[in-house]
Amino acid sequence: MNKIFLIITIITVISCKQETPVDYVVVHGKITNKSRKLTLSSRDRSIKEVLKVADDGSFSDTLYLNTNTYILFDGKNSVLLYLEKGNNINVSFDANDFENTIAFSGKGSAVNNYLLAKEKVTKEIIGSGTEVYLLGENNYKTKFNKLKSTLEELLKAEKNISDDFKIKELRNINYAYLNKLNIYEMYHAHYAKMPEFKISEGFLGDLENLDYTNEEDFIFSSDYKNLIGSNNYKKARELAKRDHISEAIAFLKIVGDIPNETIKNRLLFDNARNGITYTDDIETFYKTFISNSTNIENNKQITESYKKLKTVAKGQPSPKFKNYENFAGGTTSLDDLKGKFVYVDVWATWCGPCKREIPFLKELEGKYRGKNIEFVSVSVDKAADHDKWQKMVKEKELKGIQLFSDKDWDSDFVKGYLIKGIPRFILIDPKGNIVNSNAPRPSDSKLIDLLNELKI
Numbered sequence: 001m002n003k004i005f006l007i008i009t010i011i012t013v014i015s016c017k018q019e020t021p022v023d024y025v026v027v028h029g030k031i032t033n034k035s036r037k038l039t040l041s042s043r044d045r046s047i048k049e050v051l052k053v054a055d056d057g058s059f060s061d062t063l064y065l066n067t068n069t070y071i072l073f074d075g076k077n078s079v080l081l082y083l084e085k086g087n088n089i090n091v092s093f094d095a096n097d098f099e100n101t102i103a104f105s106g107k108g109s110a111v112n113n114y115l116l117a118k119e120k121v122t123k124e125i126i127g128s129g130t131e132v133y134l135l136g137e138n139n140y141k142t143k144f145n146k147l148k149s150t151l152e153e154l155l156k157a158e159k160n161i162s163d164d165f166k167i168k169e170l171r172n173i174n175y176a177y178l179n180k181l182n183i184y185e186m187y188h189a190h191y192a193k194m195p196e197f198k199i200s201e202g203f204l205g206d207l208e209n210l211d212y213t214n215e216e217d218f219i220f221s222s223d224y225k226n227l228i229g230s231n232n233y234k235k236a237r238e239l240a241k242r243d244h245i246s247e248a249i250a251f252l253k254i255v256g257d258i259p260n261e262t263i264k265n266r267l268l269f270d271n272a273r274n275g276i277t278y279t280d281d282i283e284t285f286y287k288t289f290i291s292n293s294t295n296i297e298n299n300k301q302i303t304e305s306y307k308k309l310k311t312v313a314k315g316q317p318s319p320k321f322k323n324y325e326n327f328a329g330g331t332t333s334l335d336d337l338k339g340k341f342v343y344v345d346v347w348a349t350w351c352g353p354c355k356r357e358i359p360f361l362k363e364l365e366g367k368y369r370g371k372n373i374e375f376v377s378v379s380v381d382k383a384a385d386h387d388k389w390q391k392m393v394k395e396k397e398l399k400g401i402q403l404f405s406d407k408d409w410d411s412d413f414v415k416g417y418l419i420k421g422i423p424r425f426i427l428i429d430p431k432g433n434i435v436n437s438n439a440p441r442p443s444d445s446k447l448i449d450l451l452n453e454l455k456i
Helices: 001-015 109-126 138-156 165-190 215-220 222-243 247-256 261-275 282-292 296-310 352-367 383-395 413-416 445-453
Strands: 025-032 038-042 050-053 060-064 069-073 076-081 088-094 103-107 324-325 341-347 373-379 401-404 422-429 434-435
Touching: 050 060, 050 413, 050 445, 076 109, 088 109, 103 109, 109 138, 138 165, 165 215, 165 222, 215 222, 215 261, 222 247, 222 261, 247 282, 261 282, 261 296, 282 296, 352 373, 383 401
Parallel strands: 025 088, 341 373, 373 401
Antiparallel strands: 025 060, 038 050, 038 069, 069 076, 088 103, 324 401, 341 422, 422 434
């Protein structure tokens, strides 16, 4: 009798024992015709995991991740992944026919198959180019209304997705629609080449009662996050104009007043991470950020950037590039150019804003030819795109000194200046010291004012 009681007790203890919650995700699969390395990164690129791929294209990794939405990238193709703790997802595709062969299976695959279907429907209705932004207001709104209702029906038809995800995704679909309305004026003005274009009164009526304080939706929906950001940028522009301060500083001040800590700290950090590398007033920028941010880890990262940028302030010795390939032949180092001012353009062949500066840079180079200044363009294209660089330099007849960096974004010169985005322009004096680590662009008249001030 005692033995039976003991057995029952043991069984009861085992059955009542809490299972250890799974706090990781398993991602595995196989790539046919594998190309470059496989990476998994968060949308803001703050998290990046490299997945090891075997010679036969198979891969498997256990990941501890702290957000849900990621981009899987094989160096050429990318797909959106939604991952939750406990997922065990199998991913397979042919790198040469990615769009038609990408497939998911396993625990957590239902949501990702829905996202694939969502992307396909979006392309069918909207297209994959920018032509939709040429549409007039009514046709534009009608098209995105159609997309919204179609996606809502697609979501409702899914059988294997949790109600929690469906509720949040339903709101996300609406946010995506609202975000498309919100960007229409700017995008239509650009693509229709109508810089003075303004939307009609009432076009953004659907946004009038939008709640900008929902933390759950801020975390889940990038479109909702963009709407909150846009709303605060609008307020910042008004504050900047009223108080005669830069929009960058004004944005930090406006966001600093947001009551929700998660929303406030994320917007502050996302803005400061790159913004601090572009500001003309690093001291005020840094102090404003620190006085408003309450996230210790974020503060630590921005402080590190601040200290790094102090080393490339005006008057400091410039970081150097050494033996960069010169399109004209041989190699060139920054020390080779001592005795002259050096205006450096950091660019890449894939960068649209960089290419828009080319005509202005060529004109500038011609105007100052023979004077005490060298114009140096440093490409941060990857080694695999070396031929593209050579072809563009030749076809566009780029002037000045055309150089190819040794390790693209990992080059010491690029990292030395903490360059986060391009184009980036730098002015160095004849002694190799920094005049301006964020010099005006060739298209900006302030550059001529600066060069005249230096009596070049």
